[in-house]
Amino acid sequence: MADTALAHGADHGAPHTTTGLSNNKLGMWIFLGSECLLFGGLISTYMLYKGRASTGPQPDQIYDIPFTSVSSFVLLMSSLTMVLAVSAAHRKDDRNTNLWLTVTALLGATFVGGQVYEFTAFYREGLGFTTSLFGSSFYTLTGFHGVHVTVGIIMLMALVGMVRKNRIPGSKAETVELIGLYWHFVDIVWIVIFTLVYLIPS
Amino acid sequence: MSTATDHAAHTDHSHDESHGATDKQYVVIALILAALTAIEVSTYYVDFGPLFMPTLFVLMTVKFVIVVSYFMHLKFDNKLFSYLFYTGLILAIAVYCGALATFKFFLQKG
């Protein structure tokens, strides 16, 4: 009757779980499921209000589709580099893991830089946060997304440092994989935002 | 590229068997995504007529599913992850479209 299900953790990698799946990975996926509700709410608010600019510029007057397309492409490619980082981590190749993590962070920073540039350009053209409903909801939605990307960049850089110093508590490959899941999620949210916000005019 | 055999690295035994794509395949997938994005952007320049909205929605959905299934590995992982994530996604779409519907959002032009 005595059960040693929780024993021998250090020898065999992960402790046993009922589903056989990692606790951390399960936790990350359900967290991402809940984030769908968060971004869904922000996107819906934008969709409701994008046509309501009683003052200030309208969406089709202000968006710079070519510029944003380049930004979107950059973020999409950062998903590729992230997946290469995860692949390197599974191969226990620390050097390439860090290489690809750094490139991902740089691409992410480029994206955020592009967002900052875009926001300042819009502001100069008359679209402020408080100008209109369109302004408030646009900046809130893209701002939340940008903050998520920034948090991702911070996590990536922290991960690079911890990989280098060999200071990851737990499985290195899994940690990289889970940060990768978060990063890809931020990318797929942008896939939706790029279409609904930018490409579909009001 | 090959499945890591160091057991200490793995917390999920089902991960050993199904490792998804190789690095080269990931690059190919990324190129496909880039091509799809190019088509999306082309709707800004080219008049798609009545196909405008459907094209954008299909492309958005396809890109979304590709990233989730391949980059996020959902296609190769235990189905429980898919159920949990897609439940959240579908619930979000359902309630928010429901709310927007009460605003007659889908009845307006465009």
Next chain:
Amino acid sequence: MAIIERPSAEIAVAGAAPTGVKPSEALGVFKRPAASTSWKDWLVTVDHKKLGIMYGVAAFFFFIVGGVEALLIRLQLAGPEGKILSADQYNQMFTMHATTMVFLFVMPMVSAFANYFVPLQIGARDVAFPRINAFGFWCWLFGGIFLNTSWFLGGAADGGWFMYAPNSSTLFSPSHGIDFWVLGLQITGIASLTGAINLIVTVLNMRAPGMKLMRMPIFTWMTLVVQFLLLFAMPVITVALFLLSFQRSFDATFFDVAAGADPLLWQHLFWIFGHPEVYILILPSFGIVSEIIPVFSKKPLFGYPIVAMSGAAIGFVGWGVWAHHMFASGLGPVSVAVFSMATMAIAVPTGVKIVNWIMTMWGGKLSFTVPMLFAIGLVVQFTIGGLSGVTHSVAPSDTQQTDTYYIVAHFHYVLFGGAIFGLFAGFYYWWPKIFRKQLSESLGKWNFWLMVIGMNMTFGPMHILGLQGQPRRMQVWTEARAGEGFFNIGFWNRIASLGSFILAVGVLLFIINIIYTHKSKKVAIAPLDPWDARSLEWMTANPPVEHNFDSIPTVNNLDEFFHRKYAEDPNTHEVRQVATAEEVLAELNAHPDEHIHMPSRSYWPILVSLSLPIICYGLIYNRLLMGVGAAFLLLTMFGWAMEPSTAPDDDFDPPAPGEGGGHTKELAPLG
């Protein structure tokens, strides 16, 4: 960093302190806190049982706060032209009463029970993410305190607990009260969301061998459903709260009607959260009574799979009914019809549960202990509240009822008569397991009956008051406008106010019961299994040891503990007792597990959570303070990330002389 597994000869509860603590290869800023028995241990604990107790004590304190707020409301309405509360104070009082009861009493009290008992019921040693569990508790506590400091800082929130826009804007509510409300709820919301992730992973991944999902106790099942509801509903109110706070603090225009905003946006976002929220409030109590009724009917739960599945069905359908809170808001006939039908549908799985509880009792050998009385109280009173709920689902009828005291009657019957009675049933039922003594049955019966009489006297008349036309949130009534006849608005308000004080005395008796039970030398220490219960949490010591089970049981049945005590003769189908609870526990402990991995104490959860109210005070008063808080948040999060969930043995502050060192901990990270 090498991880060493050290064999232990025995699992000592009070082991030797590590001698000669060497400087560790500590990753974090501080060494880990050592085990101690002082109050400090509670600040750094990650033990689900201690966290459960802290949730429970703090939540009960807020129950009293919310209760006092309610009594002030009832005093104000006890007579015509009440002078107890001005209109402005009255607005604050009903807003804070509801906010406190929902977010600072029922939800955390549910967390208290879930935290304490879910790991025990599934045969686990703790939850999946113990530090996040602790973090959630401290977030909730600091958020609740932050929210209530508004009383002393210019006035509390005054827009009603559903804070409709544009009434909630700075134009109509200029004090900081609503800012405290918004930010306080954001902080407490973190507790709900992280708790949901924690408990879902725990229930899915940490069940004992043989504990299939359909062998889990119903309390665990209902908790699982509730965590999914929280997981998906919390982000929606998070969005709503951000939009409101951006409007109030940064002049965003989300609810500015002049700029073209639609106030219904707030209502949708709030109620998409708000309706699942009410199921979050009631399902755990359904779970509690589903444990209690079988035990005191000496019968297994009737239709266990149906009870489990109907809970899931309620959770699922609950997402489709939110706009029944908005029938009178101008949605239009199509929307109203759709939501009206969905609301009627959701009565079905709820009714199913009522039938199952009654059928469990039917033919059973009933014993009317205090837990059973409270459980039956829930069944009766929730049915009454549910019936008035069904009348709301008929949209034309609801058009008259909405925003009147009829609604107030409905939700107090389901929330007080239902959810809170379920919680009290849980208190009396599980008290001996947590606190080693059974609360007095005779005081308990006084407690119960006074609460029943008080509750029905307070909220029963409110059905009539609503139909007589008394609107919600009405600050004062006068004789001139109280209506004709003797049984007018004035009469029923007087009865309701009297009832509320009887109810308060009933609650007071509960507190007296606790004090009496624990101070009295005549009350014996409770046996291991005082109620002859059925589920695994009773197969432990009183209270359970830190690692819960000396050896994790293998589960072969639903109601596993019952099946270890009783066997059914295959020929005669007679059920006989084959072992006492003590014998079952002794057998379980005969071969204790050798390597028990327990998560280690940590400073980080409380430190990280402390940064949040600092940021929020900064947002309201001083942006520099916000920066300080944000920096503190970043630093403490790094500290946390660098720390493994289980410490190497030498990574401890040496305990103070005279303090125990706790038991030897084994090493290896938890999953």
